[in-house]
Amino acid sequence: MTRFHSDEYIDFLFKVTPDTISKHLTEQVKYNFNDDNPVWDGLSEFCSISAGGSMEAAARLNNRKCDIAINWAGGLHHAKKSEANGFCYVNGECLLLRFHPRVLYIDIDVHHGDGVEEAFYTTDRVMTVSFHQYGDFFPGTGDIGDIGVSEGKNHSVNVPLRPGMDDVSYSRVFQRVIKGVMDWYRPDAVVLQCGGDSLSGDRLGSFNLSMRGHANCVNYVKSFNLPTMLVGGGGYTMRNVARTWAFETGVVVGEEVGPDLPYDDFYGVLDNIKKTMTFSPSVQMTDVPRYPLIPALDEEFEDIADDEDEDENKDVRISPRQVDMLIEHEGELSDDEEMSQISNLLNAIKKRNQINHGEVLSTVSTTEAEAAASKTSDDPGADGSANSQDTPMTDAEVIFDDAQAVSP
Ligand SMILES: [Zn+2]
Numbered sequence: 001m002t003r004f005h006s007d008e009y010i011d012f013l014f015k016v017t018p019d020t021i022s023k024h025l026t027e028q029v030k031y032n033f034n035d036d037n038p039v040w041d042g043l044s045e046f047c048s049i050s051a052g053g054s055m056e057a058a059a060r061l062n063n064r065k066c067d068i069a070i071n072w073a074g075g076l077h078h079a080k081k082s083e084a085n086g087f088c089y090v091n092g093e094c095l096l097l098r099f100h101p102r103v104l105y106i107d108i109d110v111h112h113g114d115g116v117e118e119a120f121y122t123t124d125r126v127m128t129v130s131f132h133q134y135g136d137f138f139p140g141t142g143d144i145g146d147i148g149v150s151e152g153k154n155h156s157v158n159v160p161l162r163p164g165m166d167d168v169s170y171s172r173v174f175q176r177v178i179k180g181v182m183d184w185y186r187p188d189a190v191v192l193q194c195g196g197d198s199l200s201g202d203r204l205g206s207f208n209l210s211m212r213g214h215a216n217c218v219n220y221v222k223s224f225n226l227p228t229m230l231v232g233g234g235g236y237t238m239r240n241v242a243r244t245w246a247f248e249t250g251v252v253v254g255e256e257v258g259p260d261l262p263y264d265d266f267y268g269v270l271d272n273i274k275k276t277m278t279f280s281p282s283v284q285m286t287d288v289p290r291y292p293l294i295p296a297l298d299e300e301f302e303d304i305a306d307d308e309d310e311d312e313n314k315d316v317r318i319s320p321r322q323v324d325m326l327i328e329h330e331g332e333l334s335d336d337e338e339m340s341q342i343s344n345l346l347n348a349i350k351k352r353n354q355i356n357h358g359e360v361l362s363t364v365s366t367t368e369a370e371a372a373a374s375k376t377s378d379d380p381g382a383d384g385s386a387n388s389q390d391t392p393m394t395d396a397e398v399i400f401d402d403a404q405a406v407s408p
Helices: 007-015 025-030 043-062 092-099 114-119 167-185 211-222 238-252 266-276 299-312 320-326 335-357 366-378 395-406
Strands: 068-071 103-107 126-133 156-161 189-193 228-231
Touching: 007 043, 043 068, 043 228, 068 238, 103 167, 114 126, 126 167, 156 167, 167 211, 189 211, 211 228, 211 238, 299 320
Parallel strands: 068 228, 103 126, 103 189, 126 156, 189 228
Antiparallel strands: none
């Protein structure tokens, strides 16, 4: 792996774990480990399998043990020399491209093959050709004007495409470009990166290729009869990727894979499952509540309910649901309880001021003031002198006095 990647990057990749990553903040930034490229259990093992598969494939092609080698675990084309990128950690293709004088790398992933292009941007030993969605799309590189520099000038080919490419338009572009490359560059070996995110319905890509349209690229490259390595790549609608790569394996070996699964031992398992299906539960069923038990604690439910409220009560200032939310159990204690106690104290101060100073506040009616006066004079626990006009109570005394009245 260190033939392409830096020693320290590979060292770190093989020693870091999810438990220790937080202790290596400098390396996190340096090697670009983030949400896109997280550290997870088994990461180093995965990288070994991915890169090791490509190395073994290269060895077999070099030894002429096969004409076409496949490593669907490879094709992680965004990884850089000392940097993880776009969920790619180790770049297997870069490891094997050094074995031949002229290697053609073709990339039909929906994303630009930036890691591989960067690795060979300055050399004519490898020509990289990438067909990718372009314009406000990860990784943002792959402009048609990026053609390589120095010795590598004109050895990087970028075919930026708009979303929605279908089988016909894609194959027209693909075959014309690849034919030109084969005629002019005359490679000794080919690596075809078959990223499955260029398929229709992918969760990230916006191309419209069918499984057969995707496999046409494999078929076309195969027709040149050069030592070829097929590698995987991206693909975010799993069933489509699995189906397509299985179909393309068939294309490589000259077999048309039909839609039905061939009979194998697992059919016995399926037969057993069918026997268990009596469609009657052996235990009493309980309805799962449709709504959360405590709606106020479920933010998602609250958001949905708010939307429904707005839709159903366009002309109502406060909906019935919002009114319901204001109803509290008598024994419930909350911040509102404290607010109510504070409010009681403030009212008591106002009333006491009226008694002490004869103030009539706009918020407190005279009747209320009289009632308060009679209440305080009737209060057997109250000190008579304290309530007299001659020796008015201080605010602090009032609060203390009233707090005693409020608290149990
Ligand atoms: Zn991709």
